[in-house]
Amino acid sequence: xxxxxxxxxxxxxxxxxxxxxxxxxxxxxxxxxxxxxxxxxxxxxxxxxxxxxxxxxxxxxxxxxxxxxxxxxxxxxxxxxxxxxxxxxxxxxxxxxxxxxxxxxxxxxxxxxxxxxxxxxxxxxxxxxxxxxxxxxxxxxxxxxxxxxxxxxxxxxxxxxxxxxxxxxxxxxxxxxxxxxxxxxxxxxxxxxxxxxxxxxxxxxxxxxxxxxxxxxxxxxxxxxxxxxxxxxxxxxxxxxxxxxxxxxxxxxxxxxxxxxxxxxxxxxxxxxxxxxxxxxxxxxxxxxxxxxxxxxxxxxxxxxxxxxxxxxxxxxxxxxxxxxxxxxxxxxxxxxxxxxxxxxxxxxxxxxxxxxxxxxxxxxxxxxxxxxxxxxxxxxxxxxxxxxxxxxxxxxxxxxxxxxxxxx
Ligand SMILES: Cc1ncc(COP(=O)(O)O)c(C=O)c1O
Numbered sequence: 001x002x003x004x005x006x007x008x009x010x011x012x013x014x015x016x017x018x019x020x021x022x023x024x025x026x027x028x029x030x031x032x033x034x035x036x037x038x039x040x041x042x043x044x045x046x047x048x049x050x051x052x053x054x055x056x057x058x059x060x061x062x063x064x065x066x067x068x069x070x071x072x073x074x075x076x077x078x079x080x081x082x083x084x085x086x087x088x089x090x091x092x093x094x095x096x097x098x099x100x101x102x103x104x105x106x107x108x109x110x111x112x113x114x115x116x117x118x119x120x121x122x123x124x125x126x127x128x129x130x131x132x133x134x135x136x137x138x139x140x141x142x143x144x145x146x147x148x149x150x151x152x153x154x155x156x157x158x159x160x161x162x163x164x165x166x167x168x169x170x171x172x173x174x175x176x177x178x179x180x181x182x183x184x185x186x187x188x189x190x191x192x193x194x195x196x197x198x199x200x201x202x203x204x205x206x207x208x209x210x211x212x213x214x215x216x217x218x219x220x221x222x223x224x225x226x227x228x229x230x231x232x233x234x235x236x237x238x239x240x241x242x243x244x245x246x247x248x249x250x251x252x253x254x255x256x257x258x259x260x261x262x263x264x265x266x267x268x269x270x271x272x273x274x275x276x277x278x279x280x281x282x283x284x285x286x287x288x289x290x291x292x293x294x295x296x297x298x299x300x301x302x303x304x305x306x307x308x309x310x311x312x313x314x315x316x317x318x319x320x321x322x323x324x325x326x327x328x329x330x331x332x333x334x335x336x337x338x339x340x341x342x343x344x345x346x347x348x349x350x351x352x353x354x355x356x357x358x359x360x361x362x363x364x365x366x367x368x369x370x371x372x373x374x375x376x377x378x379x380x381x382x383x384x385x386x387x388x389x390x391x392x393x394x395x396x397x398x399x400x401x402x403x404x405x406x407x408x409x
Pocket of ligand 1: 098167199219
């Protein structure tokens with residue numbers, strides 16, 4: 001790759017996704033490299049939410065459950081997420097948080113594998129994945145949690161294992177697991193797989209069906225741009241739906257919620273994983289946000305995500321900036337983020353934010369820069385590395401204000 005700002009501008013002009021940036025309401029003068037944590041605001045969301053609040057809620061009140069199709073939102077939004085993760089429209093719903101969905105699917109997986117009591121995962125997985133499994137184990141005394149390093153995963157998969165739960169793209173390192181190979185290994189041992197796609201959906205080509213995956217969850221507020229605290233999604237393979245039982249058998253997952261019968265009877269298919277009343281405004285925002293993916297070729301999305309990360313690393317290396325690398329160097333093994341290490345990482349990120357370059361920090365020493373391919377340009381990467389170099393050369397991060405740690409990093 002030729003390394004000049006002009007070359008980056010040329011890459012932007014040739015970018016098949018270049019028109020997507022205009023769909024987002026990005027603040028002037030900000031280079032936003034944190035879409036892996038909270039996606040930017042799609043312009044369509046503002047108008048859609050305004051109509052939902054003013055007309056659907058304000059004017060039409062409770063009628064909107066039927067007239068505006070509020071009741072169908074979980075399935076409708078799920079169907080829009082499905083093509084981004086290689087799933088069928090009838091295999092995905094949008095509901096609850098990723099944490100709650102992890103609980104529902106992990107517990108459901110144990111039910112699908114009677115006699116097997118082990119759940120395998122890796123140390124350093126996103127905390128909520130580990131905590132949910134720990135909570136489940138504590139509620140079901142004979143469940144065992146086997147937390148093994150990635151290299152030992154294949155040998156940890158034996159005839160006692162009910163479920164392998166992994167995050168496809170690691171939240172801190174950005175390392176990508178080989179979904180197809182690990183799913184095949186789990187299946188060979190008779191276990192099911194549950195993939196956390198929080199850092200994959202909307203940035204990588206995910207092919208749940210092609211990999212034979214069983215279950216999956218993911219966030220709606222990262223690369224899917226659904227807004228802060230947006231509803232999450234979950235996937236249950238068609239193969240498993242008829243047998244799947246949810247531990248949170250709420251009325252919205254009932255076959256006939258408005259029959260108000262005393263006895264629980266699961267809805268057909270993935271709808272049975274619903275629990276309570278859907279978050280209508282959250283789902284409405286997420287639905288509008290997903291329009292930004294309409295017509296996007298996932299190959300283009302992934303190709304750009306890899307190129308943006310490579311460009312960042314090449315520019316860093318050229319400038320010999322004093323950072324360790326916490327992510328894989330090879331783009332095929334890296335998600336849509338670059339992770340660096342530095343003992344003063346927190347202050348460096350704050351100094352960068354003061355310059356208008358927003359990344360984030362993960363304890364103890366990781367700086368993360370996410371490249372949301374729909375709205376990050378090559379020229380943004382160029383400029384971001386220029387700012388990073390200035391922060392380091394001028395030691396701006398030493399300023400006391402950059403060393404005061406806020407509640408959310
Ligand atoms: C891999 C992964 N899983 C889950 C979550 C969050 O789950 P929740 O939306 O329930 O807070 C995150 C948030 O960053 C994450 O990175």
